[in-house]
Amino acid sequence: MTDTTGEHGDRGAPGVSPGAVWLRGELLDIASAPRPDRGPVVVREWTDSVRLRDPAPVGFRSLILIGTGWDGRPPPSKFGEVLAAFAGAGWAVRPHASDRDGESRATARHEDFEVRVYEGSGSGLLTLTGWTPVVYPELRLGQPPFTLSTAPGVLCGDCHGWGVCLDCEGRPYSRYERCWCAANNAGPGLCVECAGRGLRGSGAAPWTRPRREPYGTGAEGAFPPVPVETGHDSTLRALTDVAQRACTCGEFRCSWRNSLSGEGDRLLSRFVGTCQGCGARRAYAFALPLP
Known part of the structure; x- marks a missing residue:
């Protein structure tokens, strides 16, 4: 049935x-x-x-x-x-x-x-x-680590499950400078907002890593x-x-x-x-x- x-x-x-x-x-x-x-x-x-x-x-x-x-x-x-x-x-x-x-x-x-x-x-x-x-349907992109239903928790509202800052992807603008985005140059998959897991708990303050x-x-x-x-x-x-x-x-x-x-x-x-x-x-x- x-x-x-x-x-x-x-x-x-x-x-x-x-x-x-x-x-x-x-x-x-x-x-x-x-x-x-x-x-x-x-x-x-x-x-x-x-x-x-x-x-x-x-x-x-x-x-x-x-x-x-x-x-x-x-x-x-x-x-x-x-x-x-x-x-x-x-x-x-x-x-x-x-x-x-x-x-x-x-x-x-x-x-x-x-x-x-x-x-x-x-x-x-x-x-x-x-x-x-x-x-x-139109773009050619890779697979995100998470979507809303597959994240083991609440999906981070800043990276939308990608686990990386969407402004700079964690990359510095030069060898001596660090951009001021959420990822803070931690590198792809190491967004400070979601600790690289595409997650952020409900009501969590920025710059924390709750799960x-x-x-x-x-x-x-x-x-x-x-x-x-x-x-x-x-x-x-x-x-x-x-x-x-x-x-x-x-x-x-x-x-x-x-x-x-x-x-x-x-x-x-x-x-x-x-x-x-x-x-x-x-x-x-x-x-x-x-x-």
Whole structure:
């Protein structure tokens, strides 16, 4: 079963990239491998714009969020099977160590395509967030280190994800002079504003190097108490709902974590993440019926 919500994530983004159709089909095939009788769901599709100095975008990339889930308690982990399916399809897979019990993360790359693989804690919810390389309709530019959806935090408003001052690219005007731009001649990828990572936390003062994790760490990464909502029969259905909701700043982009646990005569599915537009912490909780 697929449920497609196609849209442009940024005003002025010119449609989907040529590789988006291939990526969509590839991820649906891979996500179907562990359980062919329970197909994946296309939760959301959108685009990220790429800017230089002007507000008008010069390029864009297409992104897709696919989710899959299984009934049962406790559900079996399908994380290893999905990674094996990626490897069998020719993708380079890199698992990531996790400091959170029951959660699993990995990345998969194929040429300039990349996918973020995530499995929640105890829920059987597995998501694939994939993106295409940036397409430039008119200019010939390289690939930026980040766009709004792929930055591990809040995108720096000064370099727009390039990780380098857009006025001088970190280069001095002469051997003895240093320009006064934000990069301060630190060199390409070493912008003082974003420490070369294309990031700057919400409300951060200039000349600092903060980094805001999308998942949070320590107590900040825990699932906070929030009002419990009803109306969904599975964590996957709840994710489809959450992915359509926007932060108070208007941004919908958020890397969601998930945890499922028993609470009396019901299951409680929790979501938490950091808004990739303003850095605000977002959280939801849903009561699900027992299987």
